[in-house]
Amino acid sequence: MIQLLFSYGTPQQPEVQRATFGRELTGHRDAIVGYHLDYVTISDAHVDGTVFAISETELAAADAYEVDDYRRIEVPLRSGPTAWVYVFAG
Template identity: 30%
Template sequence: MMLHNLFAYGTLQLPEITERVMGRALQGEPATLTGYRVGLVARANFPGIVPEATASVPGMLISGITQQELVKLDQYEGELYRRVRVQVLLDQMSCGAQPVATKCWAYLIAYWAQDRVTAKPWTLDWYRQQGIKGRLTYRN
């Protein structure tokens, strides 16, 4: 069985969200996606990432995702996002090593909706405080 890696930069960083979407809580390791920026999607409580050469997006690399779970994630993310292959840097700095690059899937805002990603920053802390109420109602 082929397993996949996913770069999560938004709500999928929360184990309670992955548990509701995929039926199991997933946790990852810190990673960074360079060449993109994260912002709050207009009229929403969730983030999107769009290309920006000098920016970077913090997140988590989640490993061990099955093909069936990817399908569930595609449904959760909806048409506003597209799943693409990206390269992220794993944060190895805590042990003094250089960052390690690895390929994985990530959900980027679809081309037609990139103008909906605002300049307002989106953080996991903000979501926990403000935005989580509407998103946790998702049921698989």
């Protein structure tokens, strides 16, 4: 089953994708609404990033890549569907 993974950070980088998933991912720009990044001020509460369609095995690889400071949650995308994203666990 295909999973959607939203990234606003390093998983958008081709070298991280090759190391984590064994391939470069193809994605499209989107945003999650109702969230903001802690270290910047965003007046309209959204986070821009890229959405990737990945397999469940690749989602498990993404889980292994992310450090314990982050947890995976499902969020609505501006374009309509929901996707997984890693957020600060603290």
